[in-house]
Amino acid sequence: MGSVYRLTLRQLSGKWRLSIMTVLSAMPVVIAILMLSSEHAPSVREFEQVVLSGMLAGSIAPMVVLAIAAAAFGNEVEDRTIANLTLSPIPRWHIAVPKLLAVITIAAPFVVVSAFFTSWVGYLGDVRASVAVTVSAFVGVALYASAFVWLGLRSTQAIGLGLLYIVLWEGFFSGFVSGVRLLSIRHYAITLMHGLDVRRFASATDMSFGVAIGMAVLVFAGFLVSSVRLLRRMDVP
Amino acid sequence: MTNAPVIRVDHVSRWFGTVVAVSDVTFDIAPGITGLLGPNGAGKTTLLRMMTGLAATSRGTVTVFGEPVRDNPPLYKRIGVMSEHETVYGFMKGREFVRMMGELRGVSNLEHAVDKAIALVDLVDAQHRPMATYSRGMRQRMRLAGTLVHDPELLILDEPLNGADPRQRVHFTHLLQQLAAEGRTIVLSSHILEEVEQLADTVLLIVNGKLAASGEFRAIRAALNQRPYHVKVVSDSPRTLAAAVVTLDSVDAVHVDPDGAVIVLSRNVRDLQIELPRLAKSAAISLRRVEPLDDSLESVFGYLVEQ
Numbered sequence: 001m002g003s004v005y006r007l008t009l010r011q012l013s014g015k016w017r018l019s020i021m022t023v024l025s026a027m028p029v030v031i032a033i034l035m036l037s038s039e040h041a042p043s044v045r046e047f048e049q050v051v052l053s054g055m056l057a058g059s060i061a062p063m064v065v066l067a068i069a070a071a072a073f074g075n076e077v078e079d080r081t082i083a084n085l086t087l088s089p090i091p092r093w094h095i096a097v098p099k100l101l102a103v104i105t106i107a108a109p110f111v112v113v114s115a116f117f118t119s120w121v122g123y124l125g126d127v128r129a130s131v132a133v134t135v136s137a138f139v140g141v142a143l144y145a146s147a148f149v150w151l152g153l154r155s156t157q158a159i160g161l162g163l164l165y166i167v168l169w170e171g172f173f174s175g176f177v178s179g180v181r182l183l184s185i186r187h188y189a190i191t192l193m194h195g196l197d198v199r200r201f202a203s204a205t206d207m208s209f210g211v212a213i214g215m216a217v218l219v220f221a222g223f224l225v226s227s228v229r230l231l232r233r234m235d236v237p
Numbered sequence: 238m239t240n241a242p243v244i245r246v247d248h249v250s251r252w253f254g255t256v257v258a259v260s261d262v263t264f265d266i267a268p269g270i271t272g273l274l275g276p277n278g279a280g281k282t283t284l285l286r287m288m289t290g291l292a293a294t295s296r297g298t299v300t301v302f303g304e305p306v307r308d309n310p311p312l313y314k315r316i317g318v319m320s321e322h323e324t325v326y327g328f329m330k331g332r333e334f335v336r337m338m339g340e341l342r343g344v345s346n347l348e349h350a351v352d353k354a355i356a357l358v359d360l361v362d363a364q365h366r367p368m369a370t371y372s373r374g375m376r377q378r379m380r381l382a383g384t385l386v387h388d389p390e391l392l393i394l395d396e397p398l399n400g401a402d403p404r405q406r407v408h409f410t411h412l413l414q415q416l417a418a419e420g421r422t423i424v425l426s427s428h429i430l431e432e433v434e435q436l437a438d439t440v441l442l443i444v445n446g447k448l449a450a451s452g453e454f455r456a457i458r459a460a461l462n463q464r465p466y467h468v469k470v471v472s473d474s475p476r477t478l479a480a481a482v483v484t485l486d487s488v489d490a491v492h493v494d495p496d497g498a499v500i501v502l503s504r505n506v507r508d509l510q511i512e513l514p515r516l517a518k519s520a521a522i523s524l525r526r527v528e529p530l531d532d533s534l535e536s537v538f539g540y541l542v543e544q
Binding site: 002003004007010011079080081083084085086087088089090091092232233235236 | 286289291292293308310311312313314316318320322324325326328329337338340341342343383
């Protein structure tokens with residue numbers, strides 16, 4: 001598995017991609033600083049809704065992960081070097097798992113650092129709250145990574161479809177339709193934040209901590225298993 | 238004693254929507270070099286992808302070493318595949334690429350195997366350069382080293398000579414012959430008749446997704462030599478020329494088309510090339526243009542299909 005992991009790290013570590021991710025992940029920190037330094041500083045609840053839920057968990061984290069994960073298989077399918085991997089005498093999960101780990105390895109530091117400093121600024125140096133947000137952000141990265149790695153393998157239009165999913169499902173429907181939240185990575189992350197620090201996001205989640213953990217495990221495993229099955233059954237270009 | 242085929246393709250078809258790429262093809266492949274020959278778009282690559290398990294069949298079965306090749310990763314320890322796509326990991330050095338291929342294929346004594354594979358393709362001097370700096374032919378050879386690094390019993394190569402210069406072609410030909418002499422089975426595809434003629438003992442001719450002919454190359458070549466050629470001759474006196482040309486031994490039939498060109502049907506174009514100018518000179522006819530009408534590979538394959 002080490003070969004696929006190292007190969008994927010090198011493939012995904014392009015300067016252009018990393019630059020975009022740096023800019024994206026810096027945005028919540030900058031916005032938080034600007035909000036708190038203005039004359040009309042927002043309430044904690046407004047900060048949680050607008051910056052942590054809407055921007056970090058619902059937009060920046062999925063977009064950063066999408067930029068990396070869609071390319072994990074997508075680029076190799078496109079340039080047809082994926083046959084180098086699929087023609088190897090190794091189980092298909094030995095290909096899918098290191099690809100997913102490499103995506104998390106690259107995307108997580110950007111999102112985690114952004115989450116920590118954004119919450120540190122927003123919660124005025126509250127360490128417990130900042131750690132809760134950071135851990136939740138890491139879980140969110142893992143879940144989005146699993147979903148978008150599968151999407152990159154499934155479709156050559158992964159970036160477009162992923163953006164639609166982020167805007168429509170995570171951004172729009174999950175905010176208005178309560179049933180959709182059961183299938184929303186953003187809401188798993190928010191529930192997890194609340195579970196790790198009950199003072200935070202007190203009124204923002206109607207999902208129990210246990211359900212969020214269970215659903216997160218199901219989503220992560222479900223997309224990973226789907227990727228492995230797809231690798232076994234797809235026609236490799 | 239019977240030799241089980243290395244590859245068995247049994248009534249295999251593959252279609253994409255309403256397009257039939259491969260239609261009810263059946264053949265066995267034994268050790269030695271087998272050439273999969275056919276014009277571009279004939280279905281060679283689709284057939285090779287099914288033989289390597291990269292693509293599923295719509296109908297029929299493919300077995301390699303007696304086992305289904307599809308969704309059977311352990312079988313790839315015994316198979317080396319080089320696809321026609323020439324994309325490489327440009328950021329990797331050649332040696333890194335071959336080493337990675339060896340790691341993925343579980344090669345023991347990896348560094349020795351990498352040294353051996355790179356030496357086989359004659360790229361020792363370039364092994365520490367990024368593959369992005371390689372010429373097309375060098376990339377193909379380093380990809381071949383990656384295909385050979387685990388010492389496979391079966392090699393499946395799709396258009397392997399693409400991009401190779403004449404010196405590299407000679408080297409490649411010798412290498413494949415050496416590998417086959419060591420008992421390996423090699424299947425290579427090409428749309429170039431002469432390329433396959435140099436290399437393959439046995440030929441599978443694929444046209445329009447069907448197996449048009451199979452067997453020893455010499456038999457197929459003999460059939461080709463029987464093929465009549467159409468030659469178009471434009472002159473200042475087509476009817477006089479037609480009357481004279483029909484008397485030549487090398488000519489089977491002649492007619493004049495509506496544009497005034499003489500269409501000559503000949504099984505011996507070499508003699509026709511010599512006799513036609515002499516005849517025109519002696520009859521004081523001015524030849525303006527002489528051109529073969531069916532010299533394309535497709536027409537050659539089409540002729541064989543009709544036989």
